[in-house]
Amino acid sequence: MSAIASGADPATDRPRRRRSKAGWNLLGLFVFAVAGFPVYWMLNTAFKPAKDAIDPDPSLLPTGLTLSNFSRALHIADFWGPVGRSLIVSLAVVAIGVVVGLLAALAISRFAFRGRKIVIVGILAVQMIPLVAMIIPVFLLLNDLDQYDKLSGLIITYLTFILPFTVWTLRGFIVNIPKELEEAAMVDGCSRTGAFVRVVFPLLAPGMVATSVYGFIQAWNEYLYALMLLSQKNQTATVWLSNFSTKHGTEYAPMMAGATMMALPIVALFLLVQRKMAAGLTAGAVKG
């Protein structure tokens, strides 16, 4: 805090300001190093020769470049099966979530009706219930419906946390589209549906893409339900990674290679949408 005081002094002369700027930059670089280190170390371990990974005095810098850890990771256990299942589940959840969510978002953002506020409060409140608390009854419910150990059961379950979030973010995007545009189209002879399809939908598309991608990431990353509702033979990618060990114990270098394979596409997707999503997220988000 004392550092901030010197930086914001009203009567700062040039050289002093420059010096404090350098100090801030140094601090910023420190934050960068600390925040980025786990990611760096994951990549570093994944690409270094496996024997260097179990060096008791490890070098902080890369010691070589090899892909052998990746091929080892793919060999230890079936990788593509879990990834395929994760893909099916996440894509299905997003497809259903966006369609159903869009309809609901339209209802609460473009219509006035009795009970609207209650619906909004309800959707917000549902988001706030910790998923972990619901695992027991959901498990029993799916057991009763004969949906245990089926991907369809997991898809329905994921909709509970994808839907409220989708509705809420899409609502945010819709509210930002001026009503006048729609009304102008209707004055010009469009039906209400026509006005939506021709005017609102194209404007909404980027928001829908961002919401879908974010929902996809959430579904892809979910762990507890995937662990509880599917047996070993049907496991998804997150469970695959958490079970990563062999009869010789945990092999960390291939494990980091597996982690890299799981994280890279997701982080890349995330980079694409985070700017748009940071906004919608504050209004009640689902991370974690």
Next chain:
Amino acid sequence: MSAADTTTAEVPPTRQSPPPPPAGEPDARRPRGGRGSGGTTTPWLLLAPCLLVLALVMGYPLVRLVTLSFQKFGQSQLWGFQPAESVGFGNFAGVLGDGEFWQVVLRTIVFAAGCVIVTMVLGMLIALLLQRVSGWVKTLVNIALVAGWGMPVIVATTVFKWLFDSDYGILNAVLSRLPGVDLIGHNWFASGPQGLAVIMLLVIWGAVPFVVITLSAGLTQVPAELEEAARLDGAGAWGVFRYVTLPILKPVIVMLTTLSVIWDMGVFPQVFVMRNGHPEAEFQLLTTYSYDRAFVVNDYGQGSAIALVTVVLLLGVVAVYMRQMLKIGEVE
């Protein structure tokens, strides 16, 4: 939500107060209703699929959670050999009368409070720092933050497990290079508090980026003239922050804090995976404790009772969150 509104808008407004649209919305709706397009059935038809799904997978389990917590429900009830019978408050009496339960509650609250406080303070400091650094440093920090934020929780957990590995972990090796420190072979998970501190670090690492990014968006809305004026009136850096920046950011901070409390009270995979699926007694938080009671001990009734207590504990926080949403006019 003000931050939401401005970041989605093309041009961020200079003022923090939420733009008028929410207020204008009901008025604009009036003439439309008069036009008689759909009446009240259309919105309900549009809502129907969503409400149906939520009722099935959220509403029903929620009710079931409550009824379960009043029943004796074990293996034999699960397989249908015996009907579930009501035990009144038996499960709650059993849970609340257990000394271990209160230890778990205390541990969970300390853990979550630690995570939330450190996350918020660190997030605020980094957001303020980002205002003062050069552009390229800001970009670097943002990249690191977003990478951490986007990292799947399970991946982050396995990476931290590796960083803190007792034999080959980089942390022990690096710390031991410092003079007077010998951590070679140190097992961070031998004791509960130390292990939970590592898990706390993991949670904070994943949570700070969201806070920084949201607060940074909020900070851009603090009018420079206001800060200038406060400075001319003789306020120091702390005074400007305390009396200008903080009040303006308050709605965002309340929102972030309540969300963080909810997320951090619900921490599960981090503990579960760090402890290889069997958290020791010293590592149990309410979430893992409830899971353990249901799926390891096979007492689904008591497990539900614990989960219900967790939800009730959180209701207060949820209430604060909802009030804030109503106050800033997001839910009009």
